[in-house]
Each structure stands twice: as structure tokens, then as C-alpha cells.
Amino acid sequence: MRRTNYRTYAGTRFQMLSRDQLQALFDGVLHTLEYTGLEVHHEEAREILKEAGAWVEGLHVRIPPYLVKRSLQMAPRSFTIFARDGNPKHDIHIGPGRAHFGPGPTPPNFIDVETLERRPYVRADAEIVAKVCDALPNIDFVESLGTVSDVHHELAATYEFATMFPNTSKPIVAWSYGRDDAEDIHRIAVAEAGGQEAFERRPNYVHYCEPLSPLVSTFEAMDKLIFAARHRVPVIFTPCPLAGGTAPITAAGIIIQAAAESWMGLVVAQAISPGLPFFMGGVLSVMDMSAMILSYGAPELSLMMAGITELAHFVGLPLWQTGGCTDSKTLDEQAALEGALSVFFSALSAGDLCHDVGYTESGLTGSIFQTAMMDEAIGYSRRITRGIEVNDDTLAVEAIHNVGPNGHYLREPHTHRYYKTEFWYPNLCDRHNFEEWDMMGRTRMRDRVIARVRDILATHRPAPIKPETEETIQRVLEEAEARVAEHA
16 A cells, blocks of 8 residues: 555654744844853954854853854754774764763762762773773763863873773764863764765764853864864754853753854854854753752753754754753662653653763763663663654554454564664663563662673673774873973
8 A cells, every 4th residue: 555645654753832823932042142142252253253153242142043054054064973893883863853872971980880889081081981881872962971080180081082982982072171182082082983085974073162151252162163164073062051150040041042052053053164054052051049059950950952953953953962960979769760760751852962871960970880770761761763664564453453352463474573773672671571581680770781791791792993093092181281281
């Protein structure tokens, strides 16, 4: 049976805002950029903006709507970030309807995988995080879950990337303090890719830059953005506004401010390198007025992130999303509740790159156990958002006829065709009956998560990097150490 213009398959998606509401948000961003503007603390960036058509007075920059719209038209909605080892299963295809998940960067603390105690994050933890993420089936990209504390602070990002890169073939989202360590990171990625031209054809990492709320593009954020644009590195330009603190308290207000802060970077990036893959962003949540923290477990985080995701997709940009995080200090019911609900909302809104999977303690502590538990929640969510496929075979009319009244479907060829793909099978959730669960030691989710992480670390072997990349990493680290020593 053939049907013209018949929609045979549709995933499950969350749609919160009407087109009129999205247009109002879009107009609000354009108005903010044109009449309020931002401070840009980077002379070269201001010159680039002025030449492109922006109004520049000292540090103050205002951007006319036509320039914003032109930049939006140049930035691609769909593109691919590639696995470093060429494994297509680990490529990330950015495009409508696709949500991808990974950890976040920079917490100062980490949950030790052996002692389960909170302690400062060290270089060896970057290897742990990369290996576990490499093995988890629903984690698509890798970040560190911490800031390396046992090297010179200016080299933390360089050592982090150099440690993660050999321990995962999945794409990495990298951050840096400035241009020097951005260059360190890029040299490693280019060595593995086979040169700059090869990297541009198959980029294997994304660079993360963060402006300052409210409405400030710092020198460091702009300097990294300019470096990324000139080297054709896909870039994220994402503020972290707090509703009621560094941004308006209303969801619509914080979305407008965050988009304005991000689109300043978009205009600069497209002026330098038209067509550069660009993720608009914003880690949007509330300042809890009693605890005075940025809440990573608040329902408003999911609400605001869904709103800015819809705005991003309305204007044709991919979004840097947030989910799988918690305000809990330990691997408990609160961590599961907050993390799973935010993952589900991210999946429903199809946030393109959803990070911070594994953040605990309001972003102050990274936990690879939280990441592993959320891997299960992501798989669960993906089965729901995959939706229901309706075609001649899935309608199962013939199978129903074959079995008839009072039969069963266990031997039906139709069952054998679909049972491996139609159902979601858990890795951590327990489905045994009580007697079996009792015989297996009455393990809780926490127990199973810890056991799984430790088993991955004991058995998983990531794809190796090229020998020339190993040599490049060694040279980069030696030269970085010398650079720091020279300025000591």
C-alpha cells in the first residue's frame, strides 16, 4: 500500500511555544541587540563588528537586525562532528529532531571512583571520565566533568584535552582559558585528523566559549571565538545567566538576554568564517533566593532550556542544551529524579548537544556515577521520543489474523522480527522477580551504577590514537610547560 504525502513516522516531541510567541522572542532579541547592545572587551572583535555593519562606541556595540539575520542565514543548521577514529557509530549528526548527550566541564571537585568521597579533580580523572563515556552507549560526546588541579592552573585545559583525547574516540567539547591553550588543543586534534585541511573536512572536536552575563563579551571569550573561527573549529558561544541574579527573573526575559549574548558571538564568527558551525547556547536556570545558588535541579532549568531550544530551532540554529544534572551531593533518589526529568525534557525538546550530564552539587562536583546513571535515563527517554512507527508491517494486521483468538505471539515471525528493536532493554534498571533479585544480593540502583563504572574501567579499551598524535601530545605538553615557566 503506497500513500502520497502520508506521514509514516514521527517521533515524540515537546512543543511549548507558538510561532507567535517565538516571533515575539525573536523580535525581543533583535531589539536588545539594536537598542541596548553589549560591551565587547576585545578591540579586534569590535573592529570586525564595525566593518560588518555594527555601531561601535568605545566598548559598547549595537547590532542592526539585518546583520543578525544575515548571520543566521549563513550559519548551518545541519552538519557532522566526526569520531577521531573514523567509526561512523560515534559521529554526531547535528540536525532537526536529534538530541545528543554528554558531560560538562570545569567543576572543581570529583567523586572518587574507589573511595566514593568528594575531592579535588585531578588529571587522572580526565582519563576515567573519557573511558567511561567512551563505553556508555547513550553518551555521544565527551567533556571532563572537572578542572585539573594537579598541574599549573594555566595548563589545566591543555592537560585535560591531552588526557581525554587518547581515551575516547567520541567527539570532545573542549574549553580553554585563552588562545594559547586553544592552540595546544587544536594541534592535537589536527595531528590525529591528518592536517588542517583534513580537520576542516572532518572536525573531531568543538570549542566552547562563554561570555559573561549580563551583556558582556569578555576578551577571553572573544579571543577564543576568533581563534576557532579562523581555524574552522565548530564553536559554542554560551552564557550562563541566572534568573533573578544576572538575568531577568521571567523565563521569556532570560531567554531574550541569553540569545542576545550568544548572537553577538554568532555575528563575529560568521563575519570571519561564513558557514562556520555555530551552537547558540545558554545554561539557563534560577538563582535560588534562599540558598543563593544556581540550581541545576530546578524545574525552571528544563522549562527555560526548552524555551531557548525552540527559539534556536525557530531561527535555524543548533542549541547547546543542559540536562542530567542535580543539586544533590550524592548518588541518591534526588539525583535520579532531577537528572532523569531534565534528560527527558532535553530529549523531548531535541536539544542538539545536551551537556552537564554528571553535574552534582549545583555544578560544583562532577560524578561519573551520575553520568552512568543518566546514560540509562537517556536510553529510556530515547525510546519514548523515537515514537511509534506506523506502516503496513508494524500495523501487524496479518500477525493478529494468524494468531487469532486465544493464541500467543511468541512464535510469530513478526515477533522475531521486532523484539530486539521494538523494546528498550535496560542496563541498570532491575526487572527480575523478587526471588531472583533476592538471590542476586538485593542490589540497589546505586550499587549497580558503581559496579558498572568500575567494570568499564577494568575492561574497556578505547581505540588507539595514531603514533604521530602521541608524539604531538608530548611536544604540546613540553612546550606548554616551558611557556608557563618562561612567564613565571
